[in-house]
Amino acid sequence: xxxxxxxxxxxxxxxxxxxxxxxxxxxxxxxxxxxxxxxxxxxxxxxxxxxxxxxxxxxxxxxxxxxxxxxxxxxxxxxxxxxxxxxxxxxxxxxxxxxxxxxxxxxxxxxxxxxxxxxxxxxxxxxxxxxxxxxxxxxxxxxxxxxxxxxxxxxxxxxxxxxxxxxxxxxxxxxxxxxxxxxxxxxxxxxxxxxxxxxxxxxxxxxxxxxxxxxxxxxxxxxxxxxxxxxxxxxxxxxxxxxxxxxxxxxxxxxxxxxxxxxxxxxxxxxxxxxxxxxxxxxxxxx
Numbered sequence: 001x002x003x004x005x006x007x008x009x010x011x012x013x014x015x016x017x018x019x020x021x022x023x024x025x026x027x028x029x030x031x032x033x034x035x036x037x038x039x040x041x042x043x044x045x046x047x048x049x050x051x052x053x054x055x056x057x058x059x060x061x062x063x064x065x066x067x068x069x070x071x072x073x074x075x076x077x078x079x080x081x082x083x084x085x086x087x088x089x090x091x092x093x094x095x096x097x098x099x100x101x102x103x104x105x106x107x108x109x110x111x112x113x114x115x116x117x118x119x120x121x122x123x124x125x126x127x128x129x130x131x132x133x134x135x136x137x138x139x140x141x142x143x144x145x146x147x148x149x150x151x152x153x154x155x156x157x158x159x160x161x162x163x164x165x166x167x168x169x170x171x172x173x174x175x176x177x178x179x180x181x182x183x184x185x186x187x188x189x190x191x192x193x194x195x196x197x198x199x200x201x202x203x204x205x206x207x208x209x210x211x212x213x214x215x216x217x218x219x220x221x222x223x224x225x226x227x228x229x230x231x232x233x234x235x236x237x238x239x240x241x242x243x244x245x246x247x248x249x250x251x252x253x254x255x256x257x258x259x260x261x262x263x264x265x266x267x268x269x270x271x272x273x274x275x276x277x278x279x280x281x282x283x284x285x286x287x
Contacts, residue, residue, distance in 0.1 A: 001116075001281035007083045008277045012270045014076040014092050019266045021069035027259050028062045031055055034251065037242075051248045058252065108206035114284025115202050121195040128191040132184040138177030142168045202282075209282040213275035216268055223265040230254075230261040 035055045041047035077088040112118050149161035234254040240246045280286030
């Protein structure tokens with residue numbers, strides 16, 4: 001389960017970085033379009049040269065960020081290659097759909113039986129209980145049956161057989177047996193405590209995973225609305241700029257808000273996918 005979460009995190013991180021690089025490239029293309037229009041405006045005196053210099057400064061800054069993003073993407077690929085044993089570059093699916101999760105409204109304790117750490121703790125408890133029973137066996141007598149039969153003897157004819165019932169009592173090992181019982185009883189209590197702690201930890205992990213997953217689900221719709229609004233605002237301001245109703249700074253701010261909204265939306269979608277995997281691992285569904 002931990003390996004699945006680690007691989008998923010590395011995979012989603014590669015997707016996240018690739019999205020950021022892609023968005024910056026799109027932003028750079030839009031800046032290039034504004035730059036071309038500004039060059040025409042500056043040539044006819046309708047815009048200031050400082051506006052053109054400002055947009056070029058943004059383009060150079062974006063170019064540096066894109067190169068840094070490519071380096072980060074290579075590092076993300078290396079981490080993914082280390083975890084999976086696959087040589088980079090690794091093609092990563094950008095879409096993730098694990099289906100509907102288990103009942104989020106159900107009591108988390110109903111899912112802990114599928115977790116292997118809980119199963120292991122239960123087995124340890126059962127082993128300790130069996131050891132206690134074996135220790136109590138030291139107080140019981142050993143009863144056995146012995147028998148014999150003479151088939152042939154030179155001076156006697158016929159069979160001569162016997163059967164005996166024997167019993168031995170542990171009269172001189174009672175102290176050792178009592179110590180073994182106390183030790184076994186202590187191991188049972190320890191195993192029961194470990195099981196209780198493991199179950200509480202499992203419930204907490206399931207609760208946290210379900211809360212995180214629900215939170216990202218609720219945020220996706222809000223971030224999508226924010227992205228749609230930012231796109232509309234950018235298109236409106238771009239049209240107004242061409243009509244000389246707003247400044248180039250207004251367009252910059254709108255474009256920055258648009259790209260930030262896009263990064264936030266894509267990021268929450270990725271977080272939702274990771275939350276789904278974490279929830280599946282916590283409940284034992286994806287063990």
